[in-house]
Amino acid sequence: xxxxxxxxxxxxxxxxxxxxxxxxxxxxxxxxxxxxxxxxxxxxxxxxxxxxxxxxxxxxxxxxxxxxxxxxxxxxxxxxxxxxxxxxxxxxxxxxxxxxxxxxxxxxxxxxxxxxxxxxxxxxxxxxxxxxxxxxxxxxxxxxxxxxxxxxxxxxxxxxxxxxxxxxxxxxxxxxxxxxxxxxxxxxxxxxxxxxxxxxxxxxxxxxxxxxxxxxxxxxxxxxxxxxxxxxxxxxxxxxxxxxxxxxxxxxxxxxxxxxxxxxxxxxxxxxxxxxxxxxxxxxxxxxxxxxxxxxxxxxxxxxxxxxxxxxxxxxxxxxxxxxxxxxxxxxxxxxxxxxxxxxxxxxxxxxxxxxxxxxxxxxxxxxxxxxxxxxxxxxxxxxxxxxxxxxxxxxxxxxxxxxxxxxxxxxxxxxxxxxxxxxxxxxxxxxxxxxxxxxxxxxxxxxxxxxxxxxxxxxxxxxxxxxxxxxxxxxxxxxxxxxxxxxxxxxxxxxxxxxxxxxxxxxxxxxxxxxxxxxxxxxxxxxxxxxxxxxxxxxxxxxxxxxxxxxxxxxxxxxxxxxxxxxxxxxxxxxx
Numbered sequence: 001x002x003x004x005x006x007x008x009x010x011x012x013x014x015x016x017x018x019x020x021x022x023x024x025x026x027x028x029x030x031x032x033x034x035x036x037x038x039x040x041x042x043x044x045x046x047x048x049x050x051x052x053x054x055x056x057x058x059x060x061x062x063x064x065x066x067x068x069x070x071x072x073x074x075x076x077x078x079x080x081x082x083x084x085x086x087x088x089x090x091x092x093x094x095x096x097x098x099x100x101x102x103x104x105x106x107x108x109x110x111x112x113x114x115x116x117x118x119x120x121x122x123x124x125x126x127x128x129x130x131x132x133x134x135x136x137x138x139x140x141x142x143x144x145x146x147x148x149x150x151x152x153x154x155x156x157x158x159x160x161x162x163x164x165x166x167x168x169x170x171x172x173x174x175x176x177x178x179x180x181x182x183x184x185x186x187x188x189x190x191x192x193x194x195x196x197x198x199x200x201x202x203x204x205x206x207x208x209x210x211x212x213x214x215x216x217x218x219x220x221x222x223x224x225x226x227x228x229x230x231x232x233x234x235x236x237x238x239x240x241x242x243x244x245x246x247x248x249x250x251x252x253x254x255x256x257x258x259x260x261x262x263x264x265x266x267x268x269x270x271x272x273x274x275x276x277x278x279x280x281x282x283x284x285x286x287x288x289x290x291x292x293x294x295x296x297x298x299x300x301x302x303x304x305x306x307x308x309x310x311x312x313x314x315x316x317x318x319x320x321x322x323x324x325x326x327x328x329x330x331x332x333x334x335x336x337x338x339x340x341x342x343x344x345x346x347x348x349x350x351x352x353x354x355x356x357x358x359x360x361x362x363x364x365x366x367x368x369x370x371x372x373x374x375x376x377x378x379x380x381x382x383x384x385x386x387x388x389x390x391x392x393x394x395x396x397x398x399x400x401x402x403x404x405x406x407x408x409x410x411x412x413x414x415x416x417x418x419x420x421x422x423x424x425x426x427x428x429x430x431x432x433x434x435x436x437x438x439x440x441x442x443x444x445x446x447x448x449x450x451x452x453x454x455x456x457x458x459x460x461x462x463x464x465x466x467x468x469x470x471x472x473x474x475x476x477x478x479x480x481x482x483x484x485x486x487x488x489x490x491x492x493x494x495x496x497x498x499x500x501x502x503x504x505x506x507x508x509x510x511x512x513x514x515x516x517x518x519x520x521x522x523x524x525x526x527x528x529x530x531x532x533x534x535x536x537x538x539x540x541x542x543x544x545x546x547x548x549x550x551x552x553x554x555x556x557x558x559x560x561x562x563x564x565x566x567x568x569x570x571x572x573x574x575x576x577x
Contacts, residue, residue: 007049008042008049009221010075011072017084018081019035021087024107025110034068043176044172046180050076071083091113091119101147101150101151102242108143111139112124112133121151125148128151131144161241162479163511166202167545173245174186182209182211182217184207185206187204187205190262197478199243201245201246202245202246203263204245206250207249212232215247219237223240225237225240234247234248252300253287253296254285257286257287261283263316268320268321268324270321271325280292283309306328312331317552320552334555336556337547337557338547339544341557342563343372344366344372344413345531345543345562346377346503346529347532347533347534348374348540349378352393353389355535369540372411372565375414380394382419383444394416398436414435415437415438416428424457424458440470441461441462442471451486455487458491458494462494462500463494468501469561470495473512473513474512475512476512476514477509477510478510478511479509480509488520492524496525504549505532505546506546507532511546513553515552518552519554522555527560527561529561530547530549531546
């Protein structure tokens with residue numbers, strides 16, 4: 001780590017704290033994000049920020065405007081930031097510890113401090129268990145329950161994090177470590193690499209000519225709130241996002257073996273080692289060895305490791321001991337669906353309902369990604385909270401799309417995310433639905449229906465000749481709302497019978513279908529639509545999460561509906577109409 005990085009990290013750490021305190025004060029979300037982005041820029045800056053300041057070039061750094069440049073210059077000159085000192089003085093020293101509790105946001109924490117003088121996790125737990133917290137306006141029983149769950153997780157010291165969040169944290173760490181030198185190769189391992197929908201921690205593997213430098217940089221990052229363990233070639237820290245991050249520096253000749261070993265899963269690795277033993281070999285994180293001579297015969301790459309025991313390389317998503325070893329031996333592993341295979345997105349919203357961008361900007365963003373088609377699938381009228389469209393508004397939107405189409409090369413598909421009503425009828429009549437290119441059917445209400453009622457409701461919707469895709473089929477929100485009670489075997493049977501597709505929704509908090517159910521749908525030959533359910537343009541990037549589910553579900557490109565060319569897709573959508 002170069003000398004100037006220490007100063008960069010000091011300021012970045014203060015900017016992270018300022019972002020948190022601004023959020024506590026209920027300041028503009030844009031100000032909060034500005035400090036977060038500036039902190040991230042300073043973490044990855046590959047030179048001394050003081051040198052940049054001396055050249056009067058601070059505002060050339062990403063995310064650094066005049067106000068933030070002034071804060072940096074103030075710190076460089078005085079060793080403090082006056083605004084931060086003032087904000088710290090408003091709260092007790094232990095207050096920020098409260099924000100480590102999942103389920104307690106900064107604004108609620110401040111409210112509890114103002115009303116009940118909650119300044120520690122002990123006091124927070126006390127008011128939750130006594131019910132005193134329910135006297136605070138806006139705090140409900142569910143909030144209390146979530147906070148108690150968060151406290152239990154905090155006490156245990158570990159929690160599970162959504163895949164999308166963990167990927168973002170890992171990506172920033174990889175970028176930062178690369179920027180500060182000493183890293184030759186770096187890869188993410190563990191359950192994150194296997195694309196599990198939630199992860200407990202992040203595993204990073206590095207090769208380096210200077211392991212000490214990499215470890216020192218890692219444990220002093222501004223986003224690190226606790227160093228759990230530190231050695232010459234490995235370290236564990238607690239990241240400010242709540243995740244434990246483990247970093248190991250390994251030799252280049254063992255990197256592949258270490259990557260295979262630390263990617264897991266445990267059950268997969270047990271089977272791999274069993275297979276090796278039958279061939280007189282042993283496998284560890286250090287390589288593949290001849291048991292008799294101790295000679296290492298492989299280890300630099302994962303391909304070498306698998307080839308040494310007679311297997312082709314197995315994609316990380318499949319390494320769960322669910323048949324991948326046998327499939328690899330027989331040469332029957334499914335081809336991986338990559339982003340390059342996806343020709344369009346079949347679930348996206350605009351500001352006509354609850355999207356946060358105009359229709360034109362959605363189309364422009366999809367075209368910039370090289371897509372052949374993009375759908376506009378805003379909510380139907382019963383989704384009042386989401387600003388659902390009436391039949392007349394939907395027809396007006398269709399007309400708008402037709403007027404826009406000549407301006408774009410990409411095909412704009414007309415569609416709707418149409419509510420399945422409690423009795424299984426659709427929120428729009430058939431005469432409206434038949435005017436659309438693609439119709440998604442979705443449950444957005446009455447989640448507590450009985451298993452029999454919910455199953456009959458969805459099956460009836462799939463019988464409608466104008467419905468094409470069942471969206472987010474179980475209705476879950478990971479960690480906050482359980483799936484509704486439904487017989488998926490009956491739903492899949494109806495989808496197969498009526499030629500419908502099932503969605504893998506790539507939204508980070510949905511990831512719906514789950515991999516085990518998506519695999520079953522794929523085995524039944526049901527087309528799978530891997531969609532993003534975009535509400536912000538950045539959501540288009542969530543496609544990778546859905547593709548991770550598809551990979552874990554053994555779904556190949558031929559089974560993915562939106563990997564089909566436009567003409568084939570439209571021919572499928574018009575079947576039976």
